[in-house]
Amino acid sequence: MPMSNKTIIALDAMGGDGGPEVVVAGAALARERYPKIAYIFVGDEARIKPLVARYPLLKDISEIRHAPDIVPNDLKPSLALRQGRASSMRLAINAVAKGDAASVVSSGNTGALMAMAKFVLKTMPGIDRPAIAGLFPTQIAECVVLDLGANLECDAENLVQFAMMGAIFCHTVLGIQDPTIGLLNIGVEEMKGHDEVRTAAGILRERPIFGSFKGFIEGNDITAGTVDVIVTDGFSGNIALKTAEGTAKLISHFLIQTFKSSLFARLGYCLARGALRKLKVRVDPRRYNGAMFLGLQGVCVKSHGGTDHEGFASAIGVAFDLVDRGFNHRIRDELALHYGVEPPAKLEGPEEKPLLENGDA
């Protein structure tokens, strides 16, 4: 079967706690959801081959590229960059750089993935630092939060660039016409916060960027749905993400205890079980798996290391959507408009070739 009209995604098959089993099973599940998808599995060929053979859906849309090494989870990013040239992570990123794949998904070491992706794919001209972005559920729908951990400290211009990328993401991928933007702070008054957030707020009030800047927001605004895009440095963003996950777990733990606490409560649970299961699906962290590295000349998605095949399939879906909606092209146009940056020639590679005209796996 020819690979024409396929969106090819390179998968680091060796990243994450579940190894190739989870990656291949996730890929098969994502294939059910996205018939246009095709894969390049990168890793230990001897382990991957029999796994791929288990799924008839993966036949004809899968290429396996052998990588002799893996990147350990505790390896420093700088060392991973030097020592990981033959790793599954690196070769999967290389597949995007060469234009063989439209995007890469990995559950491996986040710092190493960011370092390698930056080195191989390069940052977009006009973007100083890529950011990690993720979706949060809100009382209204969902919001995008960035940075979730790529940059521990950010200057005002970094935050402004994050705001711009987040707004374009909301528009192109989530279909929000005029995305609203908030800067995460510890109060909504103008005088509150670090110099960096106050300066960034000043710039966002003045500069005509895509989206509507709504000023400062606080931690509780993230899930309230106050704005569509929440901009913060990577340290605070990561703490917000993990605190939200922890709080959701705590309440789920309390709910289980509550429904076991009396006979009436047990009966009540039995009656409401169907509805409660739907809620469980709605807030399932696996649905929100797939953190996007925005600002690179290529699409790179980080899956949670501990996720299962359901979660990994969500991360593949995120990568597919980013490519399918032409997110990076839209960013490039916006940069050209507001920063006068020339569209980078390199971007044409992976981005213009999500749909391969021919070739086979």
Place this chain on the structure above:
Amino acid sequence: MPMSNKTIIALDAMGGDGGPEVVVAGAALARERYPKIAYIFVGDEARIKPLVARYPLLKDISEIRHAPDIVPNDLKPSLALRQGRASSMRLAINAVAKGDAASVVSSGNTGALMAMAKFVLKTMPGIDRPAIAGLFPTQIAECVVLDLGANLECDAENLVQFAMMGAIFCHTVLGIQDPTIGLLNIGVEEMKGHDEVRTAAGILRERPIFGSFKGFIEGNDITAGTVDVIVTDGFSGNIALKTAEGTAKLISHFLIQTFKSSLFARLGYCLARGALRKLKVRVDPRRYNGAMFLGLQGVCVKSHGGTDHEGFASAIGVAFDLVDRGFNHRIRDELALHYGVEPPAKLEGPEEKPLLENGDA
């Protein structure tokens, strides 16, 4: 009735959205819980007097001190310090400095309260910066998190001092024998995080302080109950606190929708209602109201500005417990032990006089 053996708490009656009505009603509720308590209400005497008269419990244990001014919520701390000398907030703090009260509780402007409390009560020798500490519910019991917003940026030594104060709080107030301490970070590996947290971790591993240092923890560890004391800078701590509050609200919102989504779910809710109400009480943010300013030569508690009398009563309870358990004395002893700091003479004032021998209100 003589005021002997009473723990006198000064209340800023004009702070918070609910004004003196909430403060006086909260004081009456706290009096039911703590028979040893007595109050100095500070604020607009004409408004406070008839409110106090409504509660027979407050008779004989209440003094009213008139303050002509209030501190507006949006006033900068530096201006509040200069312009607020006749405010209810300032005069309530002064009551502690003079030894008339053992502690002060206010629902007013946080920044102004911290600035005034620091200026009037002074920081303890050996503590460079006071921190705001609060209790979080966990899967096991509860934990104390500090700083929640007093210090946007902290150096390593500040963080170490927070760790020490948090551990002593757990011991003296929560009764935990050997409190465990974690530093909030974006990963548990040694190389992760800002210079400040990495340096602080190094010091905490070396220096023999009270409590057991367990290294870095992440946002999800707060509610998991991984450690008893969570140490972080005020920016990250505030974002963690508010993100946790927002997430709890989101899930509560989803639960209400879930129980309304079908007839079975409605019936199930009716059956489990008793147990669910208990859960609601357990995670009620009003129960966790009352942020403590630790590191001052006097006990100062900040109540949430938007809370009701239930929440305000919790904040009074926090102040009472801190005085009753001799928290500040224990900190002083610990500082003397590890830093060689002389017990400050000034501390004797408010701390040695929680139990007035005689006098009346």
